[in-house]
Amino acid sequence: MIRLLKAQIFRNIRKPWFILVLALTFLLTVWIAVSPYRDQFSYQGFMNRYGDMSPATVSRFVLGESRPDLSISDIFDEYMLAHKDEHLRQAYLSTAMGLAILGCVLPAFFVGRELGKRKIRAVLIPGQSRAEVFIWIVVRYFLVAFIIITAVLGMIRIQWSVEPRMFDHSYMVNTQLRFVLYCLAVFSGMMFVTFLVKRPIPSAIASLAFVGLAVLSGKLIPSVSPVSELFMEAYWYQETGPEFWMPHVIASLIIIAVFIAASWLVFRRREI
Amino acid sequence: MDAQETVISARGLTKRYGKKTALDNVDVEIKKGRLYGLIGSEGAGKTTLLRALAGFIPSCKGEIEILGSTGKGALRRARRSVGAFIDVPACYDELSVGDNLKMRGILLGKKDDERRLELREKFLLKNRHVGKRGLRSASLGVKQVTGIVAAMIGDPKILLLDEPLYGLDTDGLVAARDEFTKLYSEKGVAILASAHDPAELDELATDYIFMSGGRVLEQISADALGGKMAELGLETVGEYYASLTGAETGKGGAK
Numbered sequence: 001m002i003r004l005l006k007a008q009i010f011r012n013i014r015k016p017w018f019i020l021v022l023a024l025t026f027l028l029t030v031w032i033a034v035s036p037y038r039d040q041f042s043y044q045g046f047m048n049r050y051g052d053m054s055p056a057t058v059s060r061f062v063l064g065e066s067r068p069d070l071s072i073s074d075i076f077d078e079y080m081l082a083h084k085d086e087h088l089r090q091a092y093l094s095t096a097m098g099l100a101i102l103g104c105v106l107p108a109f110f111v112g113r114e115l116g117k118r119k120i121r122a123v124l125i126p127g128q129s130r131a132e133v134f135i136w137i138v139v140r141y142f143l144v145a146f147i148i149i150t151a152v153l154g155m156i157r158i159q160w161s162v163e164p165r166m167f168d169h170s171y172m173v174n175t176q177l178r179f180v181l182y183c184l185a186v187f188s189g190m191m192f193v194t195f196l197v198k199r200p201i202p203s204a205i206a207s208l209a210f211v212g213l214a215v216l217s218g219k220l221i222p223s224v225s226p227v228s229e230l231f232m233e234a235y236w237y238q239e240t241g242p243e244f245w246m247p248h249v250i251a252s253l254i255i256i257a258v259f260i261a262a263s264w265l266v267f268r269r270r271e272i
Numbered sequence: 273m274d275a276q277e278t279v280i281s282a283r284g285l286t287k288r289y290g291k292k293t294a295l296d297n298v299d300v301e302i303k304k305g306r307l308y309g310l311i312g313s314e315g316a317g318k319t320t321l322l323r324a325l326a327g328f329i330p331s332c333k334g335e336i337e338i339l340g341s342t343g344k345g346a347l348r349r350a351r352r353s354v355g356a357f358i359d360v361p362a363c364y365d366e367l368s369v370g371d372n373l374k375m376r377g378i379l380l381g382k383k384d385d386e387r388r389l390e391l392r393e394k395f396l397l398k399n400r401h402v403g404k405r406g407l408r409s410a411s412l413g414v415k416q417v418t419g420i421v422a423a424m425i426g427d428p429k430i431l432l433l434d435e436p437l438y439g440l441d442t443d444g445l446v447a448a449r450d451e452f453t454k455l456y457s458e459k460g461v462a463i464l465a466s467a468h469d470p471a472e473l474d475e476l477a478t479d480y481i482f483m484s485g486g487r488v489l490e491q492i493s494a495d496a497l498g499g500k501m502a503e504l505g506l507e508t509v510g511e512y513y514a515s516l517t518g519a520e521t522g523k524g525g526a527k
Contacts, residue, residue, distance in 0.1 A: 007379040011364060014371060121362035122372075123379065126326045126432075127352030272328035 004123065004136045046076045103148030108187045109204060111141035112194025115267055124272055134267050138191070138260065145187045149180050181252035188259035195263055277304045278337075279430050279462045285324055285334035287486075294320040295332070296486040302430070302464055307456045309477035310466035311513050317486040318466040319359060322432045325464070326356040339429065352380075355428030357436060361419025365408040369396060369418050372407060373425060380426040391421045395447045412439040420448060424455075431455065433465040437472045449476055470509035480509065484517045 012018045050058040055075060059067035062079050070078065113119060114137050124133050193206045280302035287295040295317050302308055312318045324332040327348065335342065341350035356362070363372040370392065377388055395417045407415060416439045423431060437448055453476065455461040467473050470480075480497055482489040492500070497512065506512050 003379050003381050007375050010371075010375050010378055011367060014367060119364070121360070122364045122375075124328075125362060125376075125379065126328075126354040126356050127348055127350070128379070129348065130330075269330055271323065271330070 001132050001136060004132060007123065008136070008140070046079070047072065050075075103145050103183060103187075107141040107145040107148070108190035109194050111137060111191045112197075114141070115191075115195045115263070121272055130268055131264075134264055138263070141191070142184065142187070145184060146180065149183045178248050178252070181249055181256070185252045185255040185259075188256045188263075192259045192263045192266075196266060278302065279304050279339055280325060280464070281337040282321075282325065283335045285321065285332060285336070287320055287324060287329060287332045293486045295324065295334075298334070298483075298486070298488050300481060300488060300491060302462050304429075304462050305456055305460040306478040307452060307463040307465065307473075307476060308479045308481055309470065309473035309509075310464055310481050310483065311470045311473075311509065312466070312483035313513075313517070314468070315485075316483040318483055319434050320486070321483070322356070322358050322434050322464065322466060326354060326358060326432050327351050328356075328358065353429040354432060355423035355426065355430070356432040357419040357423040358432060358434040361407075361415050361422065363407055363415075363418055363422060366406045368406060369410065369414065372418055373422060376422045376425045382426040387427065388421075388425055391424055391451070394451065395421050395444065413441050413444055416440055417444050417448075424451070427459075429461060431461055431463045431465075433463065435466055435468060435472075437465075437467065452476060470513060474509070482513055482516055489516045 050062070050072065053061075054068075055070055055072055056066045056068040058072060059065065059070055059075050059078075062075060067075065067078075115134070120133065124130065194204075197206045278301055280300070282298060282300045285295050285298040285300075286293070298317070298321060300321070310318050310321070320329070323329050324334075325336065325338075336347065338347055338350040339353060341347050364375070367375065373388055373392060377385070396414065407418060410418070416436070420433065420436050423433065437445060440448060452463055452465070456463050456478070464481075465473065465477075477494055479491070479493050481491045497509070501507070501509075501512050504512070504515065506515065
């Protein structure tokens with residue numbers, strides 16, 4: 001496994017686009033972590049900054065007029081409303097959705113191609129364990145998908161943090177964990193489809209059909225698809241406990257396990 | 273390890289693709305320090321046999337013993353001593369020749385940079401332009417030679433080569449023939465190399481394995497083959513193969 005890791009690092013650092021994506025992801029992550037917007041648009045950040053001031057001072061400072069009748073929380077809402085343009089929010093939503101789809105589609109497509117016959121020959125040489133190669137390739141692309149999805153979530157958090165509860169622990173577990181797992185479930189399914197179909201264009205078509213089905217199933221059965229969930233704003237704001245999200249999490253984990261197991265069963269029997 | 277030690281022994285290898293039988297109860301024995309020419313026409317089962325021996329066909333029936341090891345785990349470990357170039361070079365198209373060879377060294381955990389550079393020099397840099405561009409844009413000869421050199425990295429005890437001399441230019445042919453001879457005669461490496469045209473392996477092979485229709489027709493040493501050909505009044509190995517397959521199909525027979 002260590003040799004595989006070394007060989008793949010050697011291979012990947014020779015790809016300019018890989019370095020670029022890695023650098024951009026790193027910068028985005030740093031930006032998410034240190035961005036002033038994070039504080040500016042979060043209730044906690046707002047309170048940290050203005051919590052010990054009087055409502056009159058805060059409203060004059062933030063809204064441009066003195067509004068002693070409002071509480072700090074109300075001023076925050078007014079401030080967010082003033083700064084959050086609905087169209088902008090929708091644009092971010094679309095972008096986020098696009099990125100989330102890319103976060104699933106591209107890595108899943110590439111992992112399927114990588115597991116395919118021609119590419120695998122470079123690493124699955126005589127004596128090399130199939131299990132090691134499979135684990136290495138799948139884990140690598142899972143990480144890529146996870147990084148992209150997490151970056152998307154980071155953007156959503158920054159741009160969509162109207163609600164203070166966006167930063168609550170329960171909200172994180174309820175919505176974001178579910179979202180990541182749903183995306184990874186879609187990724188696993190697409191990986192299997194791409195791997196099974198083998199040829200690039202048919203596998204790309206099959207992958208897109210798979211996403212289409214995921215979206216469609218989400219439209220028909222709202223709790224199924226993470227992609228369609230993004231359209232359903234109300235869904236993001238639901239106050240729900242473990243009894244609601246736990247079955248979704250378990251279902252996603254089962255889907256991921258089933259597709260990975262299916263991919264492995266095909267891979268271990270496939271001729272090189 | 274004595275000079276006549278068997279390094280590969282396969283018994284009853286059978287592989288079917290639907291109704292087509294690619295390998296039909298094949299038995300082969302490969303010994304150390306010899307170069308076996310695997311001769312057969314299109315669809316004879318040469319590549320399938322090489323792939324089965326390399327472990328690239330998991331669902332192949334029969335028994336394989338490599339360097340005295342049998343059983344899944346032991347066989348996999350034994351195959352670490354096998355270098356293979358089968359069908360197409362096992363390389364990444366986007367990497368250059370040098371990087372592909374370096375990567376193979378890393379993958380095998382072999383820091384034999386000297387050997388890698390020696391092979392690269394011998395095969396790829398003599399009278400040949402090998403740039404830093406990806407293998408994708410390289411000529412067939414360069415791709416072929418990259419596959420051969422990659423298979424030889426790590427000093428394998430056994431080499432499985434599928435039509436290794438096909439597509440090589442004169443320099444490549446000379447280098448390959450020279451290196452193969454050194455490997456089996458001086459280093460005791462066992463080489464099993466297939467060829468569409470038996471003439472490619474003239475004066476190189478110490479033994480021949482003739483295949484047709486997924487079956488081994490005959491496994492014979494080059495010396496014994498020379499005697500038989502003289503008896504039959506045949507001049508080339510190709511003619512001998514034709515006589516064998518003619519006898520098989522009933523369309524002719526040994527002259």
